[in-house]
Amino acid sequence: MLTFKTRLSQIAKTNGKVILANDYDPSVKNLETKTISNIKKLHPYLCAVKLNFHLLLPLSSKQVLNINKTAHRYGLQTIADIKLNDIGNTNRVTTENLWKMGFDAVIANPIMGLDSLKNLVKSAHKNGKGVITLCHMSAPEAKLSYDMEVKMRKKQQLYQLFLDWALEAKVDGIVVGATFPKIIQYCSKKAGRKLSIFSPGVGTQGGNASEVISAGTNYLIVGRTILNAKKPTDIAKDLQLDSLGK
Amino acid sequence: MLTFKTRLSQIAKTNGKVILANDYDPSVKNLETKTISNIKKLHPYLCAVKLNFHLLLPLSSKQVLNINKTAHRYGLQTIADIKLNDIGNTNRVTTENLWKMGFDAVIANPIMGLDSLKNLVKSAHKNGKGVITLCHMSAPEAKLSYDMEVKMRKKQQLYQLFLDWALEAKVDGIVVGATFPKIIQYCSKKAGRKLSIFSPGVGTQGGNASEVISAGTNYLIVGRTILNAKKPTDIAKDLQLDSLGK
Numbered sequence: 001m002l003t004f005k006t007r008l009s010q011i012a013k014t015n016g017k018v019i020l021a022n023d024y025d026p027s028v029k030n031l032e033t034k035t036i037s038n039i040k041k042l043h044p045y046l047c048a049v050k051l052n053f054h055l056l057l058p059l060s061s062k063q064v065l066n067i068n069k070t071a072h073r074y075g076l077q078t079i080a081d082i083k084l085n086d087i088g089n090t091n092r093v094t095t096e097n098l099w100k101m102g103f104d105a106v107i108a109n110p111i112m113g114l115d116s117l118k119n120l121v122k123s124a125h126k127n128g129k130g131v132i133t134l135c136h137m138s139a140p141e142a143k144l145s146y147d148m149e150v151k152m153r154k155k156q157q158l159y160q161l162f163l164d165w166a167l168e169a170k171v172d173g174i175v176v177g178a179t180f181p182k183i184i185q186y187c188s189k190k191a192g193r194k195l196s197i198f199s200p201g202v203g204t205q206g207g208n209a210s211e212v213i214s215a216g217t218n219y220l221i222v223g224r225t226i227l228n229a230k231k232p233t234d235i236a237k238d239l240q241l242d243s244l245g246k
Numbered sequence: 247m248l249t250f251k252t253r254l255s256q257i258a259k260t261n262g263k264v265i266l267a268n269d270y271d272p273s274v275k276n277l278e279t280k281t282i283s284n285i286k287k288l289h290p291y292l293c294a295v296k297l298n299f300h301l302l303l304p305l306s307s308k309q310v311l312n313i314n315k316t317a318h319r320y321g322l323q324t325i326a327d328i329k330l331n332d333i334g335n336t337n338r339v340t341t342e343n344l345w346k347m348g349f350d351a352v353i354a355n356p357i358m359g360l361d362s363l364k365n366l367v368k369s370a371h372k373n374g375k376g377v378i379t380l381c382h383m384s385a386p387e388a389k390l391s392y393d394m395e396v397k398m399r400k401k402q403q404l405y406q407l408f409l410d411w412a413l414e415a416k417v418d419g420i421v422v423g424a425t426f427p428k429i430i431q432y433c434s435k436k437a438g439r440k441l442s443i444f445s446p447g448v449g450t451q452g453g454n455a456s457e458v459i460s461a462g463t464n465y466l467i468v469g470r471t472i473l474n475a476k477k478p479t480d481i482a483k484d485l486q487l488d489s490l491g492k
Contacts, residue, residue, distance in 0.1 A: 023335075023336065023339065025342075026339060026342045026343050026346060052332070052336055052340075053328070053330075053336065053339070053340040053343060054336070054340070054343070056302075056303065057307060057340065057343040057344065057347065058307045058343055058346075059306070059307075060305070060306035060309075061303060061304045061305075061306075063306075082299070082328070083329075083330075083331050083355075084299075084329075085329050085331065085355055085357075085380075086298070086299075087383065087384060087385040087446075087451075088385060088387075089470075090269065090298055090300070093269070093271055093272060093299070093300050094298075094299040094303065096271075096272045097272050097299060097300070097304055098303065100272060100304075101303065109331055109355065109357065110391075111331075111357050111391050111392075112383075112385070112387065112391065113385065113387025113388060113389075113390050113391040114387065114390060114391075115386075115387045116385060116387045134331075137358075138333060139333040139334060139359065139362060140361075141334075141358065141359025141360065141361045141362045142359060143359075144359050144360060144361075144398075145356075145357050145358065145359040145360075146357075148396050148397075148398060148407075149396060149397040149398070150395060150396050150397075150404075151394075151395040151396075151397070152390075152394060161394075200333075205333075224335075
């Protein structure tokens with residue numbers, strides 16, 4: 001079985017590097033039908049779909065499995081974005097639940113600690129699944145928390161430590177917000193081909209697709225910019241072109 | 247409407263300070279029925295029930311609402327333990343979903359940043375709900391991550407910064423693992439009555455109930471020690487006594 005990283009990069013070769021963040025407000029009805037219709041309409045311009053609590057909380061596991069199966073039918077990968085950061089036992093049970101629901105990868109927060117992260121990656125890879133860890137987020141507040149100066153063996157910023165841990169734990173990719181292109185550049189240079197870089201925050205949050213792709217982002221995570229557009233297909237197509245421009 | 251903090255402390259006066267962490271493996275069938283039966287059997291010895299991804303992922307929102315309603319019928323509070331750490335928009339949508347499902351409080355990770363945390367607390371309190379933030383976890387790896395030396399305005403450990411943020415954001419309580427009694431003591435001394443201290447990790451993970459209660463823990467979060475016991479009611483009763491011994 002191919003790894004998550006390979007599966008994702010293969011579909012990205014033809015479809016481009018846009019990942020749909022399918023995040024709807026609780027006011028939106030028929031979440032399952034809407035998401036499936038999005039996949040059917042937008043799949044030629046996507047390599048993956050990312051689901052967050054927006055869908056994971058209101059929908060049943062059967063409904064989420066149905067969404068993941070639809071994505072797979074069109075060759076897309078699926079990512080559960082729960083920013084997991086728990087004790088070993090809970091991480092294990094949580095990912096078992098996610099794999100049962102058909103997900104290909106999970107987003108986790110390395111704040112759980114390096115040993116916990118290593119265990120998570122080991123068990124995910126054994127199941128042909130992927131782990132993506134937060135390195136630096138897209139929100140403006142991330143400057144305070146993820147840029148925090150820390151000291152373990154050496155003095156560094158928190159995101160530098162998280163990058164080191166991502167490399168040491170052999171995770172598949174890291175999240176670095178599209179709103180911090182300089183940090184993308186730093187991580188891309190240091191990680192080389194060992195880690196894929198996933199960047200949310202393009203569009204609505206202020207990130208620029210071409211700029212972050214040049215900085216070293218491998219995948220653009222885009223939600224509201226596509227979902228709230230008058231013609232979502234046109235926006236997805238444009239972003240696909242930007243993502244393939246590299 | 248009373249605040250979450252007051253509601254919890256009122257029921258704790260008669261029922262003691264034990265919170266059931268209702269965490270079952272994916273191998274367990276009939277999660278909804280089992281949880282409801284736990285509440286019916288154990289409620290005289292509990293003040294709250296905590297649900298994690300173990301139940302939130304496999305169950306539908308209707309099933310979770312049913313569990314929360316049952317807990318409320320017996321006067322218990324309910325806490326969603328998702329260690330939330332996302333951007334503002336997702337935090338808002340996630341908590342809206344949780345309140346719809348009947349939860350009284352959410353556990354969050356302050357790594358999201360102080361401003362994000364302040365917004366989360368403000369919106370939760372407006373809805374009569376509570377926010378509990380991680381300060382120091384129960385897992386052994388937490389020593390590396392949550393004890394990390396950080397420097398913002400002053401040099402401190404990460405958990406000290408998280409404690410400062412919890413106080414500044416006016417959260418209702420903090421999580422400090424029962425496996426680190428000295429850190430409980432530090433936090434209890436510094437936070438006084440401003441924050442309730444919630445301690446997981448009693449029993450299976452190695453924490454001692456009486457010791458952490460003396461150190462300043464306000465609530466014991468207990469899962470496997472009760473769930474996997476031959477006579478769960480007896481264990482819950484013992485822990486209740488320990489918790490009232492203070």
